[in-house]
Amino acid sequence: MEIRTIFDACHFSPEKMQKINLFATTELFFDVYCLEPGQKQKVHTHEKSSKVYVVLEGHASFHVAGETEDVGPGQAVLAEAGKPHGVENTRQERLVLLVAIAPPPSHG
Amino acid sequence: MEIRTIFDACHFSPEKMQKINLFATTELFFDVYCLEPGQKQKVHTHEKSSKVYVVLEGHASFHVAGETEDVGPGQAVLAEAGKPHGVENTRQERLVLLVAIAPPPSHG
Numbered sequence: 001m002e003i004r005t006i007f008d009a010c011h012f013s014p015e016k017m018q019k020i021n022l023f024a025t026t027e028l029f030f031d032v033y034c035l036e037p038g039q040k041q042k043v044h045t046h047e048k049s050s051k052v053y054v055v056l057e058g059h060a061s062f063h064v065a066g067e068t069e070d071v072g073p074g075q076a077v078l079a080e081a082g083k084p085h086g087v088e089n090t091r092q093e094r095l096v097l098l099v100a101i102a103p104p105p106s107h108g
Numbered sequence: 109m110e111i112r113t114i115f116d117a118c119h120f121s122p123e124k125m126q127k128i129n130l131f132a133t134t135e136l137f138f139d140v141y142c143l144e145p146g147q148k149q150k151v152h153t154h155e156k157s158s159k160v161y162v163v164l165e166g167h168a169s170f171h172v173a174g175e176t177e178d179v180g181p182g183q184a185v186l187a188e189a190g191k192p193h194g195v196e197n198t199r200q201e202r203l204v205l206l207v208a209i210a211p212p213p214s215h216g
Contacts, residue, residue, distance in 0.1 A: 028136065076114060
């Protein structure tokens with residue numbers, strides 16, 4: 001059985017946000033993103049893939065379709081296919097996100 | 109922006125496992141499952157959809173493709189398309205699971 005311990009998989013880099021894949025199938029990617037203070041995923045768009053972010057630790061500033069919201073632990077955010085989205089760690093603490101994306105995009 | 113607070117959405121029933129949808133798009137469903145002690149999701153198969161479970165609270169006994177494993181908080185399990193899978197709360201505590209499934213299956 002394929003089992004992952006999320007915080008064991010998590011690692012940080014002073015250079016940039018770390019994106020760690022937990023599971024990859026034909027139908028979806030399931031990742032953990034690890035962001036030091038000040039790191040971000042730039043606003044981008046997947047025309048045919050929807051993405052859900054879940055904040056596990058820390059706080060995230062999400063941008064989806066022109067809106068910005070501060071989101072904390074235990075909260076989930078949807079970036080539907082075709083909507084520009086990004087996330088930034090604006091706090092002085094680490095940020096850990098679970099991310100499901102389906103279907104797997106051909107880039108990023 | 110579509111934001112959900114996972115534990116606010118969560119509710120339990122003495123009758124059966126509660127499956128609460130957080131987000132539904134053309135590409136994926138993102139749910140929370142809430143199981144009282146003894147409750148379960150019977151073993152079933154989605155021929156064309158992959159599913160990832162994440163244990164948020166409690167412990168789960170997962171069945172995937174004939175294997176059984178006990179999985180705890182912060183762990184994730186993959187049930188790939190075509191593999192029989194199910195989950196049971198065998199402990200004397202509540203179980204809360206996050207569940208991503210893509211693409212949305214035509215049943216259950």
